[in-house]
Amino acid sequence: MATTRQQHAESGEARAPRDDFFAPVRGSLAGIVLLSVIGAATGVVPFIAIVELARALLPSLSTGEVDTSRVWTIVALAVVALLVSFSTAVGSGMVSHLADAELQLSLRQRIIRHLQRLPLGWFDTRTSGTVRKMVENDVIALHQLVAHGIQDVVTAITVPVIGIVYLFVVQWQLALVALVPVLLSIVLYALIMRGGAEKFAQYDAATERLSGATVEFVHGIAVVKRFGQVGRSHRRYHDQMRQYVDFIGRWTRDTAPLQGIAEVVTSPVVVLVLLLAAGAHLVSSGEAEPIDVLPGLLLGLGLTGPLMKLASSAQFLRNAAKAHESLARFFALPSVPEAGSPATPDGHDIGFERVSFSYDGRHQVLHDIVAACAPGTVTALVGASGSGKSTMAKLVPRFYDASAGQVTIGAADVRQISSEQLYREVGFVFQDVRLLRTSLRDNIRLTRPDATDEDVERVARAAQIHDRILRFERGYDSVIGVDANLSGGEAQRVTIARALLADAPILVLDEATAFADPDSEAAIQAALGELTTNRTVLVVAHRLHTIVGVDQILVLDAGRIVERGTHPQLVAAGGRYARMWSRYQANQATAVPEGVKG
Numbered sequence: 001m002a003t004t005r006q007q008h009a010e011s012g013e014a015r016a017p018r019d020d021f022f023a024p025v026r027g028s029l030a031g032i033v034l035l036s037v038i039g040a041a042t043g044v045v046p047f048i049a050i051v052e053l054a055r056a057l058l059p060s061l062s063t064g065e066v067d068t069s070r071v072w073t074i075v076a077l078a079v080v081a082l083l084v085s086f087s088t089a090v091g092s093g094m095v096s097h098l099a100d101a102e103l104q105l106s107l108r109q110r111i112i113r114h115l116q117r118l119p120l121g122w123f124d125t126r127t128s129g130t131v132r133k134m135v136e137n138d139v140i141a142l143h144q145l146v147a148h149g150i151q152d153v154v155t156a157i158t159v160p161v162i163g164i165v166y167l168f169v170v171q172w173q174l175a176l177v178a179l180v181p182v183l184l185s186i187v188l189y190a191l192i193m194r195g196g197a198e199k200f201a202q203y204d205a206a207t208e209r210l211s212g213a214t215v216e217f218v219h220g221i222a223v224v225k226r227f228g229q230v231g232r233s234h235r236r237y238h239d240q241m242r243q244y245v246d247f248i249g250r251w252t253r254d255t256a257p258l259q260g261i262a263e264v265v266t267s268p269v270v271v272l273v274l275l276l277a278a279g280a281h282l283v284s285s286g287e288a289e290p291i292d293v294l295p296g297l298l299l300g301l302g303l304t305g306p307l308m309k310l311a312s313s314a315q316f317l318r319n320a321a322k323a324h325e326s327l328a329r330f331f332a333l334p335s336v337p338e339a340g341s342p343a344t345p346d347g348h349d350i351g352f353e354r355v356s357f358s359y360d361g362r363h364q365v366l367h368d369i370v371a372a373c374a375p376g377t378v379t380a381l382v383g384a385s386g387s388g389k390s391t392m393a394k395l396v397p398r399f400y401d402a403s404a405g406q407v408t409i410g411a412a413d414v415r416q417i418s419s420e421q422l423y424r425e426v427g428f429v430f431q432d433v434r435l436l437r438t439s440l441r442d443n444i445r446l447t448r449p450d451a452t453d454e455d456v457e458r459v460a461r462a463a464q465i466h467d468r469i470l471r472f473e474r475g476y477d478s479v480i481g482v483d484a485n486l487s488g489g490e491a492q493r494v495t496i497a498r499a500l501l502a503d504a505p506i507l508v509l510d511e512a513t514a515f516a517d518p519d520s521e522a523a524i525q526a527a528l529g530e531l532t533t534n535r536t537v538l539v540v541a542h543r544l545h546t547i548v549g550v551d552q553i554l555v556l557d558a559g560r561i562v563e564r565g566t567h568p569q570l571v572a573a574g575g576r577y578a579r580m581w582s583r584y585q586a587n588q589a590t591a592v593p594e595g596v597k598g
């Protein structure tokens with residue numbers, strides 16, 4: 001089942017599925033379009049009114065008679081149009097920002113809901129940066145579209161269309177001339193954007209490579225300095241920067257001449273000269289009255305502006321389209337399937353029944369694993385790096401689901417247990433210690449928000465972290481990263497306290513980080529001892545001396561269990577574990593001087 005889901009996820013990476021995020025704000029979007037059309041249309045009316053006023057007033061210069069009612073009607077219409085234009089601009093701005101807020105809220109809620117339903121394994125390969133990009137950058141890119149983009153696009157189309165139609169009605173020859181810069185700019189921009197998709201893809205790739213090299217340069221600075229590799233790392237950064245600048249240079253050189261021509265063609269002075277020349281010609285040849293040239297001059301000038309604005313908002317629209325695609329891909333990731341009628345585990349034993357697993361549907365990482373962890377016992381997984389220990393452990397709290405066979409808790413398939421029940425049943429402490437930027441107290445009681453301060457203190461003592469916490473000025477109220485900076489081992493002990501408070505009868509843990517901080521090894525070991533009492537424990541072990549007394553050791557090799565038994569049994573058997581044990585002992589002996597060891 002997991003394989004099929006993973007394959008779906010893989011294919012989800014390739015193409016963005018259809019997903020209508022805008023459904024909750026569709027009504028508002030229609031409203032924005034309507035208001036923008038009305039706003040743009042009424043915005044043109046005052047210019048037309050000026051022309052019509054001139055038509056009404058100019059004859060009076062010779063006749064001395066003014067058609068006052070016509071003049072006032074025009075003035076009134078212009079004022080009303082202006083008022084409508086201003087209010088629709090305000091209205092559409094308000095509706096678009098409200099729609100934007102609603103869309104952002106619905107998207108963020110949906111992202112959070114989806115994150116909660118994703119398999120925990122998804123987070124294994126993602127950094128918090130990936131999630132932040134989605135919740136922040138992608139949602140904000142859509143904000144640009146809803147709050148500004150729609151209004152800009154509608155205005156860019158409505159204003160020229162109304163202007164041109166009016167010009168055709170009053171003086172078609174001048175309308176044709178006014179069309180020239182509009183059509184020229186459309187053709188020129190089409191030429192500039194030729195092959196744009198490919199160019200933008202190259203631009204994105206160049207930007208990504210450059211930011212990768214920058215991050216690598218900055219993050220790795222300590223390591224590269226230490227190993228005298230500053231030159232090489234800096235060279236990589238420098239090369240990427242050079243390539244980026246060259247790419248931008250080539251792109252600019254290719255498009256700059258056309259861009260320059262487009263800017264000249266659409267500049268107000270050039271348009272004005274063109275229209276004046278055409279108008280003068282029409283008047284001198286008797287084709288048009290001087291007054292008929294006025295609309296061309298007034299409206300013709302305003303035709304290309306909105307189009308230029310559209311060209312400059314193209315980048316926003318492109319970002320919004322990319323954000324839409326990336327969010328659609330995220331929402332298409334399959335969530336953990338929940339059983340229709342959940343099973344209740346009967347007891348706290350763990351079973352692996354002919355379990356196989358593959359991350360990518362091609363390479364098998366676990367083969368036909370059969371194992372049982374009796375309630376209240378400790379089972380250790382040992383084996384070479386990459387033999388599948390962590391993967392096997394992570395199948396229990398459903399970071400991933402078995403591709404074949406089943407993992408059981410109290411005889412119930414973990415896939416049939418509701419996630420709430422599963423996490424009540426199984427606690428885990430893995431390699432990546434995650435502490436939140438909140439108080440130490442809240443970090444510990446994350447798994448049981450109703451826990452009292454006494455409970456928190458009790459587990460902190462058991463996890464050997466209480467004294468350290470009290471040494472911070474604000475004690476349990478110290479905020480991680482603000483008042484309290486913890487070492488790896490200390491952070492590990494906070495997560496152990498958290499697991500102790502959760503008090504799940506089954507515990508899956510990875511010992512590796514438990515010993516990341518050699519200074520506090522003894523403290524952590526004592527904390528772990530506390531944690532594993534009276535629980536069913538599955539531990540990924542790296543330090544063999546810590547598992548000498550466990551109830552069962554499973555030796556993994558390339559995804560298969562090759563030996564099983566207690567430490568004395570396996571040492572006596574003289575097989576792989578026995579060899580590992582003598583190698584381990586030899587290493588320990590060379591690593592620690594005898595005197596110290598004693």
Ligand SMILES: Nc1ncnc2c1ncn2[C@@H]1O[C@H](COP(=O)(O)OP(=O)(O)OP(=O)(O)O)[C@@H](O)[C@H]1O
Nearest residue numbers: 124125359365383384385386387388389390391392
């Ligand atoms: N998220 C993942 N996606 C794809 N492959 C993975 C993933 N995690 C682990 N693997 C691969 O699965 C295999 C088993 O890895 P696993 O981490 O379970 O081994 P391990 O015995 O715990 O190793 P170590 O002791 O180094 O932690 C390895 O080949 C590893 O490259």
